[in-house]
Amino acid sequence: MSQAPLVLVDGSSYLYRAFHALPPLTTSKGLPTGAVKGVLNMLKSLRKQYPDSPFAVVFDAKGGTFRDDMYAEYKANRPSMPDDMRVQIEPLHASVIALGFPLLCVEGVEADDVIGTLARSSAAADRPVVISTGDKDMAQLVDGHITLVNTMTGSVMDIEGVKEKFGVAPEQIIDYLALMGDSSDNIPGVPGIGPKTASGLLMGVGGGLVDLYEKLDVVPTLPIRGAKNLPAKLEEHREMAFLSYQLATIKIDVPLDIGLEDLHLKAPDCEKLIELYTVLEFKSWIAEVEREAKRAGQVVVHEEPVAEEAESQYETILDQARFDVWLKKLNDAKLFAFDTETTGIDAQQAQLVGLSFAVKPGEAAYIPLTHSYMGVPEQLDRDTVLRALKPLLEDPGKAKVGQHAKFDMNILANCAIGGDQACGITVQGIAYDTMLESYVLDSTATRHDMDSLALKYLGHATTSFQDIAGKGVKQLTFDQISLEQAGPYAAEDADVTLRLHQVLHEKLTAIPSLNAVLTDIEMPLVPVLARIERQGALVDANLLGIQSVELGDKLVALEREAFAIAGEEFNLGSPKQLGVILYEKLGLPIISKTAKGQPSTAEAVLAELAEQDFPLPKVLMQYRSLSKLKSTYTDRLPEQINPRTGRIHTSYHQAVTATGRLSSSDPNLQNIPIRTAEGRRIRQAFVAPQGYKLLAADYSQIELRIMAHLAKDEGLLHAFRNNLDVHSATAAEVFGVELGEVTTDQRRSAKAINFGLIYGMSAFGLAKQIGVDRKQSQAYIDRYFARYPGVLDYMERTRAQASEQGYVETIFGRRLYLPDINAKNPALRKGAERTAINAPMQGTAADIIKKAMVAVDNWLSASGLDARVILQVHDELVLEVREDLVEQVRDEVRSHMSDAAKLDVPLVVEVGVGNNWDEAH
Structure with a gap:
């Protein structure tokens, strides 16, 4: 049996990160406590x-x-520790010790050196080590025994992880830091050498700093930008490079008066913790300590008993009397949180295991229904409970809050009370969703799951599913988990959801425009998406099977063609073998290299080589494209047909993209290519049932129309208001010809300009796309802005506003924050500026299609017509409509989509009808 790893925590790293990353918390007396709470x-x-x-x-x-x-000068650049952080050190240290953790501070060295010494000592004894840190310097310690984890981000870094992140092996990290320096610690390094150059030099010479200085004559031959000038620069700063090496090296031989055998956890000192938490006003934690002490048979008393948040009252309901009490609590509550526990994460196939509710912070209950492990206590009858809850959950006047409530809505709609599949619970009255509250508040935040939000906004570490269910192949499903663990876990979900809502709601109501995005766009969309997901789309599995066989034949033919060009057989899916063929045997130019210094065979590289008319890259691009279609769609889609419904049910995600656009998964229907015949054939497999048609309604050039509205440019406004072909109109302006004389090539170039400028394309990029030199491309752009001055004014105005306020907004008030808009790095700043220009258009388009979906769904529900939305992809809605209703539905859908927003130009909706999606589109 393997030993449990030694866990070494970089407390100083986490103190700084918690202080800067988490919301500032203070006691009623003004004592800062946020960093303490975050680290604990x-x-x-x-x-x-x-x-x-x-x-x-x-x-x-x-x-x-x-x-x-x-x-x-070491660390001379660091500002002095903020007073608000300094005052938290003493209570943090005291709390760590009171919790039972060994705490170490050794004079004359840094925390890194103590950790390095303990880690290497443990590894030498064959004991695994986990170092919990956010410090990149620690990567030098990683080996077969030592792993880094970043508890704040959840990332884990082993040997391969170090290579992937830094482009060098762990044993080269010190050399890497010595070359590039470290501004945070004021390690000088060699001026002008950044991460890519440092890794390129080390991989190029195949060793460390000493090897590099012994092989300076090799450096000019390395595929590194400015390689010819590097030997002189390295020679000039040789002394500083080796000094930096010493500064960056973590000591692994610090004399310590404590051994590995002394690093065991102790039982928490409950009296001391209550004393500390009382001062820090961690009220819920005081109650937690009291409960722990009570379980351990200890008696603890503190001077200031906490009344309001004294104890989280979590209850597992197993008898009718307690259920009746909770039913009354739910009916009496102005707002309650609810959550479902299920056998899986597929909302169309998972089974309901139980429900949890919270009526006020700290007061929550779990109702188990179908736990099935050996020795499980008798549970309330599933159908009886659901019938009792149904009126409450279906009451639109009873306000509810959930976390990713769409999942719970679908689970309850599919739960089949009394075995009747049509008799589920249609949840209504979802007033708030904490996932969406967080998303609307800041869409650029990477995570909106409950565990992350609880830590970020409540300073609370929730119990994770893995904590109670295990990991990997042995992970239990929720119905197999004991009620002793399942009950508190499930109740906590509802409790935390309610508490999160209180914090997030206050933040949103302080920004009325964002609150309107939540209440007017995102929340009304939740039940609409839930219905679309449950409805699903009908696909022809036989047709997909035929397509799969045909694609397989084409792939075999392309593989033979590739072998013929290469003059030998090789694995087309092996980057290593492909690199040998392309660059060593065929001698193709090396466009870029991987982080490990190998010539790249990435898709972008193959595309560039294909554009240069090299035959093998062309064949490989075709092969990869068809292979992806086969594996992702023609092979996979038949497997994703739900056995109960006979349909495919994608999942739509509201809280993923920064701009507000929906995304989909399992399957991802946003990425089916429509420019190739093979891609369009996949859409042909999405079919209408007998007696129905598919109707596809798509906004025409919506982002360009939004650009015209935002820019207020008279030329663009005129073109759209008069229903002109905007690309031809642009071509006439840019190329100085009459509208009727615009050629196909001119229109194509104008289209590239129109869309390219929206996405921040440079003159170089445009030149490449339309096949002219950069000078000519720049002339086209200059002429465009001369003809459409409002567009240039919009771009300059938007850049300035973004720089000043740090975000841009859609027409409806959705915000996109731009952390790099004032970055010193020009590449980061330029990227943020391009995003600033495009995001209001893309985000407004997302808002409009969402509003249109709600309007169309409301009309369909009110009309009672035999028609329903089954898909949403980009700017398009796909409906399944009974044949005799097609004309009526077509007109109404076009009308509702056109009226979804009032712009200075008309919103044009193109509607098609067919027996399959491709025909309709």
Whole structure:
């Protein structure tokens, strides 16, 4: 049986990160506590993950270190510690010790050195080590025994992870840091050498700093930008490079008066914790400590009992009397949170296991229904409970809040009370969804799941599903989990959802435009998407099977063609073999290299080589395209047909893209290519049932119309208001010809200009796309802006506004934050500026299609017509319509979509009808 790993926590790293990343918290007396709460939450989470492990939490000691003696400017760039952080150090250290964690501070060295010493000592004894840190310097310690985890992001870094992130092996990290320096620690490095150059040099010479300086004559031959000038630069700064090497090296031989055998966790000191938490006003944690003490038979008393948040009252309901009490609580509550527990994450196939509710912070209950493990207590009758809850859950006047409530709505709609598939619960009255509240508040935040939100906004580390169910192939489904664990876990979900809502709702109501996005666009869309997902789309599995065989034949033919060009057989899916064929045997030009220094065979590289008329890359591009279609769609779609409904049910995601656009998965229907015959044939497999037609309604050039509205440019407004072909109109202006004389090539170039400028395309990019030189391309762009000055004014105005306020907005008030808009790095800043120009258009288009979906769904529900939306892709809605209703539905859908927004130009909707999606489109 393998040993539990030694867990070493970089306390100083987490103190800084928690202080800067988490919302500032203070006590009623003004004492800052946010960093303390953030670090303690992280430690509690680690303790759950590694219950049997020895631990050490390591902080920097006061005073200087040997590195300051070595280099007086070491860390000189760092601003002094903020007072609000400094006052949190003492209560943090005391709390860590009271929780039972060994805490280490060693004078004269940094926390990194203590961690390095303990890690290497443990690894030498064949014990695995987990270092919890956010510090990149620690990557030098990684080996077969030592792994890094970043508890704040959930990322794990082993040897391959280091290579992937930095482009060098762990044993080269010190050399890497010595070359590029580290501005945060004021390690000088070699001026002008950044991460790519540093990794390129080390991979090029195949060693470290010493090897590099012994092989300076090789450097000019390396595929690195400016390689010819690097030997002189390296020679000039040789002394500084080796000094940087010493500064970046983590000591692994610090004399310590504590051994690995001393690093065991102790039982928490409940009296001390209550004393500390009382001062810090961590009220819910005081109650938690009291409960733990009570379980352990200890008696603890504190001076200031907490009344309001004294204890989270979580209850598992197993008898009718308690259920009746909770039914009354739910009926009496102005707002309650609810959540479902299920056997899986596919909302169309998972089975309901139980429900949880919260009526106020800390007061929550779980109602188990179908737990099935050995020895499970008797549960309430499933159908009886659901029948009792049905009127409450279906009452549109009873306000409810969920976290990703669409999933719960679908589970309850499919739950088949009394075995009747048509008799589920149609949840109504979802007033709020904490996932969407977080998303609307900041769409650029990477995670909107409950665990992340709880840590970010409540400073609370929730129990994760893996904590109670395990991991991997042995992971239990929820019905197999004991009620002792399942009950508190499920109740916590509802409780945290309610508490999150209270925090997020307050933040949103302070920004009325964002609150309107939530209440007018996102929340009304939730039941619409739930219905679309449950409805699903009918596909012809036989047709897909035929297509799959045909694609397979084409792939075999392309493979033979590739072998013939290469003069030998090889694995087309192997980057290594492909690299040998392309660059060593055929001698094709090397356009770029991987992080490991190998010539790249990525798709973008093959596309560029194909444009240069090299035959093998052309064949490979075709092969990859068809192979993806086969594996992702023609092979996979038949497997995704739901056995109960006979249809495919994609999942739509509202809280993924930064701009507000919906995305879909399982299957992803947004990426089926429509420019190729093979891609269109996949759409032909999406068919109408007997007696029905598919109707596809698509906004025409919606982003260009939004651009005209935002820019207020008279030329563009005139073209759209008079229903002119805007690309031909642009071509006439840019090329100085009459509208009737515009050629096909001129229109195609004008189209590239129209869309290219929206997406921030440069003169170089446009030149490449339309096949002219850069000078000519720039002339076209200059002429465009001269003819459409409002567009240029919009772009300049938007850049300035984004720089000033840090975000841009859609017409409806949705915000996209731009953290890099004022970055010193020109590439990052330019990228943010391009996003700033495009996001209002793409985001407004997303808002409009969402409003249109709600309007169309409302009309369909009110009309009672035999028609329904089955798909949404980009700017298009696809409906399934009974044949005799097609004309009526076509006119109404066009009308509702056209009226979804009032712009300075008309919204034009093109509608097609057919027996399959391709025909309709």
